[in-house]
Amino acid sequence: MARKEQLLRRLDEIGGSLEQRGEALLLLGVGSVGVEMERIDDYSDLDFFVIVKPGYKQQYIERLDWLEEVCPLAYTFRNTVDGYKILFEDGIYGEFAVFEEEEMEHIAYSEGRIVWIDPHLANSRLAEIAKGGRRTETQRREELDFPLNEALTNLYVGLCRYARGEKLSAARFVQSYAVDNILSVLHLLEKEEAYFPDVFGEERRMERRYPSFAAQVGDMILGYERTPESALHILRYLEEAYPVNTRMSVEIRRLADQLNHSR
The missing domain is CATH 3.30.460.10 (Beta Polymerase, domain 2)
Known part of the structure; x- marks a missing residue:
């Protein structure tokens, strides 16, 4: 059956x-x-x-x-x-x-x-x-400033924790929290394909709904030992999508490169 x-x-x-x-x-x-x-x-x-x-x-x-x-x-x-x-x-x-x-x-x-x-x-x-049905509060946001700046600071804090040896916390900040913030405004950055959006989780069916982002997100989530590389991929995405603060970009890139070279 x-x-x-x-x-x-x-x-x-x-x-x-x-x-x-x-x-x-x-x-x-x-x-x-x-x-x-x-x-x-x-x-x-x-x-x-x-x-x-x-x-x-x-x-x-x-x-x-x-x-x-x-x-x-x-x-x-x-x-x-x-x-x-x-x-x-x-x-x-x-x-x-x-x-x-x-x-x-x-x-x-x-x-x-x-x-x-x-x-x-x-x-x-x-x-x-x-x-x-009765709708819950959506995870989506309708402006870029807050979530993308939050994602930027997630990268910085996560890399600092990685440098201290707090690799699990670092992975969550960079590969989870920062990505979640991007997901909350993905509908403002890319045309959403009509395929059953889920108000309870923007990650649901993301691959069908946002094929362009789906092609890039794997590089943003490279795993426990590769948080610095993941952070650089996320930073590049943010820089292409939004006028990221230059000094924050410099600091994040400096930290990530330093950590990558020390491995």
């Missing part, structure tokens, strides 16, 4: 289990099993919300028999107060949360797909809220 069919069937089976119990109101698929089903591939998983009647939330979180009846669980990890990360015996991985109706207006999630709903609620406000 194809992965897409396998995932969608499993969600339908979960919906059937909920319907039989009579304590749930709605099953909502989100992510690739929500409204973005065309991007399901062999590495996709299940992301879903279960909305239950008042007073049943803890029961559905503390007892997972409503899932076990569909397929035995090989692994469960309660990663939030509202839900779990799970692995079924047949290899399907998933993440889910359980809410009561009144909580739906206060949680952040992308547009969803109703997999199953109590027939009496098909045209209810709950159905409208569930399908519409």
Whole structure:
């Protein structure tokens, strides 16, 4: 069975289990099993919300028999107060949360797909809220000054830490924090291709959305021992994108060259 069919069937089976119990109101698929089903591939998983009647939330979180009846669980990890990360015996991985109706207006999630709903609620406000989603604060910024100057200082601080022997901290400052700052304004620097942007993470599907940056980013993330080289590649990118302060460029390049020559 194809992965897409396998995932969608499993969600339908979960919906059937909920319907039989009579304590749930709605099953909502989100992510690739929500409204973005065309991007399901062999590495996709299940992301879903279960909305239950008042007073049943803890029961559905503390007892997972409503899932076990569909397929035995090989692994469960309660990663939030509202839900779990799970692995079924047949290899399907998933993440889910359980809410009561009144909580739906206060949680952040992308547009969803109703997999199953109590027939009496098909045209209810709950159905409208569930399908519409509720946006979280985006990681994107709409001006270059702050994030690109932040990235510049990430490079400087990271190289200083590398010089002290704090290589892990240095790698994070240069190869993670600085790159994240660039990602937050990449839509201002390069034409974004239309391919399922994710408000929760600008790095998601970046390779399809920003092919030009994707061709360069590997040189910015060269690994634990190569932070100085990574910093120089990031600096060159910043200099091409923005009027970087000359003195900061000089200091960053001096530090990186010094560290490269001392290896």
